[in-house]
Amino acid sequence: MTFPTNIITNSPAETEEIGKELAKMLSNDVDAPRFVAMYGDLGVGKTAFVRGFCSDICAGATVKSPTFALVNEYKCQTSNKIKKVCHFDMYRIVDEDDLYSIGFYDYLRDDILCIAEWCELIPYALPEKYIRVEITKQDLENNRNISIELIY
Numbered sequence: 001m002t003f004p005t006n007i008i009t010n011s012p013a014e015t016e017e018i019g020k021e022l023a024k025m026l027s028n029d030v031d032a033p034r035f036v037a038m039y040g041d042l043g044v045g046k047t048a049f050v051r052g053f054c055s056d057i058c059a060g061a062t063v064k065s066p067t068f069a070l071v072n073e074y075k076c077q078t079s080n081k082i083k084k085v086c087h088f089d090m091y092r093i094v095d096e097d098d099l100y101s102i103g104f105y106d107y108l109r110d111d112i113l114c115i116a117e118w119c120e121l122i123p124y125a126l127p128e129k130y131i132r133v134e135i136t137k138q139d140l141e142n143n144r145n146i147s148i149e150l151i152y
């Protein structure tokens with residue numbers, strides 16, 4: 001996978017596959033960003049993408065939308081430096097106090113891969129270097145456009 005890239009998927013399984021590929025790539029590259037910022041409307045497939053993201057590096061983890069918990073943590077089984085994936089849902093974040101209350105900034109570390117839904121709501125909190133993933137619906141019901149960019 002090279003950046004920027006644009007991919008059309010035709011099913012949740014195909015979206016998961018893209019997430020899986022991205023996670024493998026990030027976890028195998030010590031210089032890659034440790035934060036994935038996701039953008040896109042409700043029901044577009046962000047959680048599906050995260051499910052795929054975790055499917056290989058956190059095999060066996062149950063990925064669910066952390067809407068109420070705000071952050072879910074999944075343990076990584078890979079032998080490299082990544083210990084866990086932290087999955088955020090920023091939908092209910094009103095201001096930076098909310099981010100402090102979940103300890104958001106403490107998660108920005110080399111040994112944690114963070115992936116966050118609804119980054120539209122936290123533009124001020126993004127790290128210097130991150131992967132931007134935007135999912136949009138297309139004309140056909142199960143088609144999605146996934147754009148992936150490296151921001152730094």
Ligand SMILES: Nc1ncnc2c1ncn2[C@@H]1O[C@H](COP(=O)(O)OP(=O)(O)O)[C@@H](O)[C@H]1O
Nearest residue numbers: 009010011012015042043044045046047048142
């Ligand atoms: N190509 C696709 N990629 C991802 N999800 C899709 C796709 N086509 C249909 N869907 C459906 O869209 C919904 C996405 O839900 P979810 O991943 O929870 O979205 P979000 O987290 O963005 O609110 C699911 O019901 C899924 O079955």
Ligand SMILES: [Mg+2]
Nearest residue numbers: 046047065117
């Ligand atoms: Mg979701």
